[in-house]
Amino acid sequence: MIRFNVPPFVGTELDYMKEAVMSHQICGDGSFTQKCTQWMEQRFHAPKVMLTTSGSAALDMAALLCGIQPGDEVILPSFTFPSTANCFVLAGARLVFVDIRPDTMNIDETKIEAAITEKTKVICPVHYAGVACEMDTIMAIARKYHLMVVEDAAQAVMSTYKGRALGTIGDFGCYSFHETKNYSMGEGGAIVINHASYIEKAEILREKGTNRKQFFRGQVAKYNWVDFGDSYLPSDLNAAYLMAQLEKADEINAERLAVWNTYHHAFQKWQGMIELPVIPNGCRHNAHLYYIKCRDLETRQRYMQFMKDHGVLCAFHYVPLHSSPAGRKFGRFFGEDTYTTKHSDRLVRLPLYYGITAEDVKYIIEKTGAFFGNV
Numbered sequence: 001m002i003r004f005n006v007p008p009f010v011g012t013e014l015d016y017m018k019e020a021v022m023s024h025q026i027c028g029d030g031s032f033t034q035k036c037t038q039w040m041e042q043r044f045h046a047p048k049v050m051l052t053t054s055g056s057a058a059l060d061m062a063a064l065l066c067g068i069q070p071g072d073e074v075i076l077p078s079f080t081f082p083s084t085a086n087c088f089v090l091a092g093a094r095l096v097f098v099d100i101r102p103d104t105m106n107i108d109e110t111k112i113e114a115a116i117t118e119k120t121k122v123i124c125p126v127h128y129a130g131v132a133c134e135m136d137t138i139m140a141i142a143r144k145y146h147l148m149v150v151e152d153a154a155q156a157v158m159s160t161y162k163g164r165a166l167g168t169i170g171d172f173g174c175y176s177f178h179e180t181k182n183y184s185m186g187e188g189g190a191i192v193i194n195h196a197s198y199i200e201k202a203e204i205l206r207e208k209g210t211n212r213k214q215f216f217r218g219q220v221a222k223y224n225w226v227d228f229g230d231s232y233l234p235s236d237l238n239a240a241y242l243m244a245q246l247e248k249a250d251e252i253n254a255e256r257l258a259v260w261n262t263y264h265h266a267f268q269k270w271q272g273m274i275e276l277p278v279i280p281n282g283c284r285h286n287a288h289l290y291y292i293k294c295r296d297l298e299t300r301q302r303y304m305q306f307m308k309d310h311g312v313l314c315a316f317h318y319v320p321l322h323s324s325p326a327g328r329k330f331g332r333f334f335g336e337d338t339y340t341t342k343h344s345d346r347l348v349r350l351p352l353y354y355g356i357t358a359e360d361v362k363y364i365i366e367k368t369g370a371f372f373g374n375v
């Protein structure tokens with residue numbers, strides 16, 4: 001059986017975790033946490049990165065740092081994971097879903113402006129599959145209407161838009177290091193803070209509402225409860241695991257891209273039968289996932305069953321949030337749903353992970369050809 005995903009493992013994870021254990025520092029913000037955040041700050045030219053317990057927790061922090069008030073509105077795509085929406089709902093916002101573009105499955109930047117009301121506070125673009133949203137347009141709209149931008153870059157670690165790392169373009173960027181992502185610490189994530197003025201507030205929010213960070217830096221004589229907060233810091237054990245993978249980030253990225261390109265090249269000849277992902281000019285992606293779009297839902301189900309019968313596990317993706325019970329309760333779809341539902345029904349993801357063998361990729365391509373060659 002070819003699995004859909006195998007969590008990344010580079011081999012040095014246990015050595016680093018042992019080092020963390022032996023140094024008697026396994027709580028949050030130890031030396032491995034510091035190494036991970038420094039690595040990301042340097043690599044992505046990010047003003048400040050903080051590790052969190054998950055991508056969802058990074059989004060929770062971002063929503064709170066945006067200062068959402070009950071009744072504020074947030075514009076986001078419906079084709080996304082519930083965490084993109086939950087963080088804003090928990091902060092009291094109403095959701096306004098905007099349609100996606102069919103080429104990238106990302107929010108359609110040309111439909112955002114019409115969805116803005118006097119209650120709109122935040123735009124939350126999601127970089128689906130690690131491919132950038134049209135950020136120049138989105139940032140220009142945000143500036144024009146004085147809105148904040150939270151990038152859900154959970155899938156986009158190591159991707160760029162016009163040379164800039166995803167996650168560093170909006171006010172806040174959120175990464176995930178869940179085991180299904182390109183780089184992992186089991187469960188974990190990070191928030192990128194792109195304006196220095198939010199750093200202190202973020203430190204307090206992340207450390208249970210206390211000014212412990214300032215205390216450790218010797219800026220205050222004792223630490224105190226100064227604002228609302230929660231605990232968003234992961235154990236240094238998890239950071240040690242992640243550091244092993246960040247050190248191999250280029251190798252992991254190159255290998256994933258090679259697999260992505262092999263699929264993409266091979267599937268060209270079935271264009272017409274299936275639709276392939278599009279990478280817009282100026283975007284460099286991280287091969288987070290490879291998907292094809294079948295003619296319709298029925299064909300997708302038959303293709304997935306065919307692959308499963310031949311020992312290959314494929315996966316569909318999101319049920320659009322606006323058609324789910326919580327989505328209906330907490331938000332509304334603005335304008336026409338031209339692509340969101342239809343294209344999510346047609347989309348299927350193929351196995352793609354660090355370490356997948358060339359033989360397995362070849363087999364998946366052959367079987368896909370056998371299916372589409374006969375319909």
Ligand SMILES: *Cc1c(COP(=O)(O)O)cnc(C)c1O
Pocket residue numbers: 054055056057080081083084126152154155175176177178187188189
């Ligand atoms: C994975 C993911 C999340 C959530 O990340 P966790 O680390 O699992 O909490 C949020 N948004 C998107 C688009 C994701 O793919």
